[in-house]
């Protein structure tokens with residue numbers, strides 16, 4: 001499923017030049033081949049020299065002078081070098097984010113012509129770093145490289161699940177993300193948005209320090225990370241850090257994912273994320289809506305929620 005805001009002339013031209021009728025499928029196949037070169041037991045894709053050499057990248061250099069987080073540059077020797085920032089403090093520059101930047105940059109080589117120098121493969125491409133379709137494709141390819149479909153399926157099988165399970169085993173997201181050395185939000189996006197083409201929103205929340213209120217069931221939570229379904233190349237407004245209200249039974253002891261009836265204001269929150277021009281309204285002041293059908297898993301102190309963008313009121 002391609003997002004609405006995308007240059008279809010460019011997609012079609014790239015597909016033609018790469019000899020495929022389905023560019024997304026081509027990305028899946030190409031990144032799965034590459035991932036095998038970087039496969040490290042017990043289970044993550046290492047963006048090491050062997051994998052990089054396969055796409056003509058001679059190495060990665062930490063470079064604090066570059067304007068972006070990372071960039072790929074041609075060298076005189078017909079190869080490329082990835083320059084990247086290096087932040088030592090979280091949440092910027094975690095190992096997981098760093099791996100994503102490198103995977104994104106190396107994916108740019110897919111859309112370079114065979115002529116050395118980083119020339120675009122298609123005449124429909126804008127300059128490197130400024131074409132939203134190319135950036136979207138690189139993000140898609142980077143996620144596919146770090147979370148190959150086959151690897152996700154194998155991890156699910158090991159736990160007794162499969163991709164089509166309903167409700168999906170949300171409780172496995174943190175553990176799988178750790179194993180694959182990716183951010184949980186990236187894993188959630190890849191799993192639900194890219195592989196399943198599902199308009200599902202996945203959010204992880206944790207209690208704020210002052211979470212207990214008079215009503216024992218209603219507590220204040222903070223959004224730790226989110227994977228909001230977009231359907232466009234434009235990214236939704238970040239919700240990370242927002243305080244939300246969430247009804248929660250403290251004595252629940254979940255080790256699996258269950259169905260849950262969720263406050264309908266969560267849909268309003270998602271709608272807000274899609275209208276970044278408007279001022280953010282606190283969760284408690286959002287207009288009320290009927291409860292919605294959702295899935296819930298508790299992992300330690302945090303709670304992972306998922307609900308469809310096209311959700312209907314729960315009964």
Ligand SMILES: [Zn+2]
Pocket residue numbers: 104105108129135138
């Ligand atoms: Zn890029």
